[in-house]
Each structure stands twice: as C-alpha cells, then as structure tokens.
Amino acid sequence: LVEAQRVLAPSGSLYLHLDYREVHYAKVLADGIFGRVNFVNEIIWAYDYGARPKRRWPAKHDNILFYAKDAARNRFNIEDIERIPYMAPGLVGPEKAARGKLPTDTWWHTIVSPTGKEKLGYPTQKPLGVLERIVRASSPPGGLVADFVAGSGTTGEAALRHGRRFVLADSSPEAFEVMRRRFAACEGVVFAEGVAG
Incomplete structure (x- = not known):
C-alpha cells in the first residue's frame, strides 16, 4: 500500500478490494498511509451466489475501499460511468427515467460463474x-x-x-x-x- 500510494499520479486513486474479515483492519491501515481526508468511498459489491451457512447470516458482499492520492485533485469521470435504471421509474419523470441514474455505492453484480x-x-x-x-x-x-x-x-x-x-x-x-x-x-x-x- 505504501508503494502504491507513492507511485500514484497526483489525480490517481486506489481501489482496495477486501472481504468482511479484513476490511476493518485495512481501512485503519490505509487511513494511516493515504490520510483519512483522502478516503473517498466504501463500495459494497453485493452478489447472491455461493454457500449458505446455517449458523450465521450468509456473507454475500465484498468491500471496495476507494482512496484518492489527493482528494482535491481526484479524477472521477462521472460522464463515463454507465448509468443504471431507477428501481422505481414511476417516481421520476420520463426523461430522467430514460437517462437512468448514477450507480450508488452498492453494486449488485454477480460473481464470475464457475461454468461461465x-x-x-x-x-x-x-x-x-x-x-x-x-x-x-x-x-x-x-x-x-x-x-x-x-x-x-x-x-x-x-x-x-x-x-x-x-x-x-x-x-x-x-x-x-x-x-x-x-x-x-x-x-x-x-x-x-x-x-x-
């Protein structure tokens, strides 16, 4: 992480993908390297695939910590991000519904299928x-x-x-x-x- 932060461009960013067992430790570590002010988002990658444990809630998401080298100079290409449909399109006008919305910080995307x-x-x-x-x-x-x-x-x-x-x-x-x-x-x-x- 230290070396990744060093070689990032001034407008660069780092996405750190972890599961629920490691994300809390990594967040504290990355805050120390990048500075808490340069923490941009926690993205939840949610999926519904895999084992179903019987003694706890099934863990069906991973965490992606998004840091900027310098939050003030961070590149975020809002126009280049594919838009997604509104979950309740009737609550917005037809133009807005047709355009879609920017994805939130929870991304529903299936894992790579073992047979795909x-x-x-x-x-x-x-x-x-x-x-x-x-x-x-x-x-x-x-x-x-x-x-x-x-x-x-x-x-x-x-x-x-x-x-x-x-x-x-x-x-x-x-x-x-x-x-x-x-x-x-x-x-x-x-x-x-x-x-x-």
Whole structure:
C-alpha cells in the first residue's frame, strides 16, 4: 500500500478490494498511509451466489475501499460511468427515467460463474463489469492503470477495452500463467517474468 500510494499520479486513486474479515483492519491501515481526508468511498459489491451457512447470516458482499492520492485533485469521470435504471421509474419523470441514474455505492453484480464463458480458472477472478466501472470512473483514456495483486488480469482487460494502458503484477506463478493465456492474442502486451525488487 505504501508503494502504491507513492507511485500514484497526483489525480490517481486506489481501489482496495477486501472481504468482511479484513476490511476493518485495512481501512485503519490505509487511513494511516493515504490520510483519512483522502478516503473517498466504501463500495459494497453485493452478489447472491455461493454457500449458505446455517449458523450465521450468509456473507454475500465484498468491500471496495476507494482512496484518492489527493482528494482535491481526484479524477472521477462521472460522464463515463454507465448509468443504471431507477428501481422505481414511476417516481421520476420520463426523461430522467430514460437517462437512468448514477450507480450508488452498492453494486449488485454477480460473481464470475464457475461454468461461465468469462471464467479463466483463477479462484478469485473478479467480474469484468466491476473492473470496467472502476477503470472508466477513475482513469482518463490513454491513462495508466496498475493492479499490484492482479490475479487473473481482469483489471488489464478492462483497461484494454477502454483505451487505457496497464501494468499488472502478482506474486503467484498461477496468476501469471492465467494472465499469459488471457493476453496471448493481444498485440503490444509484454510479459516480464520473475522481476523482483
């Protein structure tokens, strides 16, 4: 986190994805690195898939902590964020209902189906739609997007689809192989295996 904060552009941001077990610890840690004033949002990524425990409420969401390097200079491309339908369109005028609304801080998006065509065989693969929303909201066309715990490389695909450059890193050899397969046919994608500090 310290290094990520250091290399961010002045208008850059960091999205830190965690589950309910770690988010509270990470929030305190990230506040110490970025400063509480640069905490922008907590996004709840809600889904309804997976196991149903019998002794507690099922945990069906993850947390995404959104920090800016400098909240006063933070880039947030409100016009580039896809709009969603109103839940009660009859409560707004027809023009407003047709235009839709900006998503709130709770995002309903299913996880990557274990049998779906998007699945690449990486256990914690994120849905492309979630990463596309983040990339479009917080980076300019042609800008640089980095993911230091890239896993299956979904952030890179989202960046590529929306005209951004990207740098992906992961300490897992399995992740590296999944990313190599994912980007094998993409022109201009360069792999640097085994680079260490």
